[in-house]
Amino acid sequence: MKISKIEVRAVAPPVDRFTWSDDLPDQYSTNTIVRIFTDEGIEGVAGVWNATSFDFERYTAESIRHLVPILIGKDPLLREEIGHAIRPRVFPLPPQSLAAIDIALWDLAGKAAGLPLYKLLGGARDRIPAYASTPLFEDVDSYLKNAEEFIAAGFKAIKFHTWCIPDLDLELARAVRKKYPGNEIAFMLDAENNYDRDGALKVAQALEEMGFTWFEAPLHDADLEGYIELSRRVSIPIIPSGNWFQDLQSFSAAIQAKAWGRARTDVAMMGGITQTNKAIALTEAAGMKCEIMSWGYSLVSAANFHLMLAHDNCSYFEQSVPCEPYEYGMKNFIRAQPDGYAYAPKGPGLGLEVDWEAMEAATILQFVAE
Numbered sequence: 001m002k003i004s005k006i007e008v009r010a011v012a013p014p015v016d017r018f019t020w021s022d023d024l025p026d027q028y029s030t031n032t033i034v035r036i037f038t039d040e041g042i043e044g045v046a047g048v049w050n051a052t053s054f055d056f057e058r059y060t061a062e063s064i065r066h067l068v069p070i071l072i073g074k075d076p077l078l079r080e081e082i083g084h085a086i087r088p089r090v091f092p093l094p095p096q097s098l099a100a101i102d103i104a105l106w107d108l109a110g111k112a113a114g115l116p117l118y119k120l121l122g123g124a125r126d127r128i129p130a131y132a133s134t135p136l137f138e139d140v141d142s143y144l145k146n147a148e149e150f151i152a153a154g155f156k157a158i159k160f161h162t163w164c165i166p167d168l169d170l171e172l173a174r175a176v177r178k179k180y181p182g183n184e185i186a187f188m189l190d191a192e193n194n195y196d197r198d199g200a201l202k203v204a205q206a207l208e209e210m211g212f213t214w215f216e217a218p219l220h221d222a223d224l225e226g227y228i229e230l231s232r233r234v235s236i237p238i239i240p241s242g243n244w245f246q247d248l249q250s251f252s253a254a255i256q257a258k259a260w261g262r263a264r265t266d267v268a269m270m271g272g273i274t275q276t277n278k279a280i281a282l283t284e285a286a287g288m289k290c291e292i293m294s295w296g297y298s299l300v301s302a303a304n305f306h307l308m309l310a311h312d313n314c315s316y317f318e319q320s321v322p323c324e325p326y327e328y329g330m331k332n333f334i335r336a337q338p339d340g341y342a343y344a345p346k347g348p349g350l351g352l353e354v355d356w357e358a359m360e361a362a363t364i365l366q367f368v369a370e
Contacts, residue, residue: 001038001039001042001076001077001112002038002073003037003038003071003072003074003076004072004370005037005072005370006034006035006037006072007034008033008068008100008368009032009033009363009366010030010032010057010058010363010364010365010366011030011031011032011033011047011329011359011363011364012362013029013297015325015328016325018325021194022136022163024053025054027052027053028053028055028056029049029050030052030057030058030060031049031359032050032097032100033045033047033100033299033359034064034100036076036101036104036105038076038108042111042112044104044107044108044109045349045350046099046100046101046102046104046106047299048060048099048103048268048299049268049296049300058364058365059094060096060100061365062365063094063097064101067093067098068101070086071085072369076108079274082102083098083271095246095271096268096269098271098272099269099270099272099273099300100272101272102267102271102275103267103272103300106120107349107350110350111349114348115348116345116349116350116351117303117349117351123309124309124312125312127309127341127342128316128317128342129156129316129317130157130317130342131157131186131317131318131319132150132159133190133295133318133319133321134146134158134160134321136162143160143172143176144175144179146321147179151185153336154336154339156185156340157185157186158185158188159216160172160173160190162189162190164191164192164195169189169203170202173187186213187210188212188213188215189203189216190217191203191215193241196219197219197223197226197229199218200218200226200230201230204234204236207236208235213237215239217239218238220244221241221242221245224254224257227240227259227260228257228258231261237261237289239291240259240263240264241264242266242269243266245269246270246271247270247271248270248275248282251263251265255282255283255286255288261288262288263283264291264292264293265279266292266293266304267300267307268296269293273307277310280310280314283313289313289314290311290313290314291314292318294317294318294319295318296320297326297328297329298334298352301326301334302333302345302351305334305342306344306350319335319336328358328362329355329362330352330353330355331355332352332353334352
């Protein structure tokens with residue numbers, strides 16, 4: 001089997017926009033999609049997403065433009081060989097460009113084998129609890145109202161993206177805990193890399209006292225010393241954003257330094273399923289959990305989901321809410337069920353079917369290599 005053609009498109013879905021921090025405008029979310037065709041009629045599909053402040057993003061697709069000629073004529077099942085051939089040599093590439101290619105190759109491999117990816121990767125389980133991962137809402141009352149709706153829909157866990165201002169975020173956390181004083185619902189708070197060390201410690205100690213499940217991205221991921229000190233001073237798991245560790249070497253070094261209570265990574269940030277699978281194996285070897293990110297459009301979310309199901313040290317599937325904007329251009333998608341679980345797709349590969357007519361309607365950049 002040989003790769004005969006590759007189609008790349010940047011898609012700008014006409015959906016509502018959201019943000020996750022008080023200092024960011026509502027974000028434009030671009031879906032960059034790669035479609036790999038073979039001479040045997042089997043094709044692989046992948047998508048990665050980017051959030052940008054002032055317009056939709058084309059850089060990822062343009063970066064892929066300079067990689068796809070290398071793939072034409074290659075055996076799509078030799079993923080390690082292809083990964084080596086397209087690796088950045090002199091200047092860095094956005095990891096999403098590498099990831100889109102690698103995920104499409106895995107989707108293709110699953111279809112060739114007639115297996116969903118989580119089974120091809122090992123298959124530890126076929127379902128996982130889901131948490132509702134919120135955007136920024138206007139005020140505390142809006143968070144409480146939405147939390148009530150999420151819980152009514154079946155979610156047993158909620159992660160709050162907040163203003164990323166310590167005092168305001170604590171006001172929300174206290175209001176949530178006052179309304180839901182038991183342990184039936186798990187709560188997490190994500191500060192989007194925005195606190196200083198004093199603010200991070202203040203919030204971490206308060207969340208620990210309130211019994212929150214984890215505290216995410218209080219500092220910039222690069223501040224390993226800050227993470228090490230914070231993790232040493234509190235027992236609540238401190239986890240990074242997962243966006244800034246884009247290679248196995250730095251990810252492994254942070255694990256060995258005991259910077260985090262739990263690790264966090266993502267297929268788009270780590271450059272694909274191949275590398276992320278190895279990253280999860282590193283966390284397993286260290287005896288720690290790895291809370292995989294799965295925010296974004298359905299295709300990239302599904303790639304992360306299959307990795308969670310392939311391993312047993314990930315606690316939750318991250319469900320972007322509201323769900324509908326992230327499901328644009330799909331005929332099926334992954335969504336938490338009323339019992340609070342997300343279930344594995346039945347089909348081979350990623351197990352999702354794309355509505356190509358809808359994707360075409362929202363395409364802002366497209367090219368083909370053959």
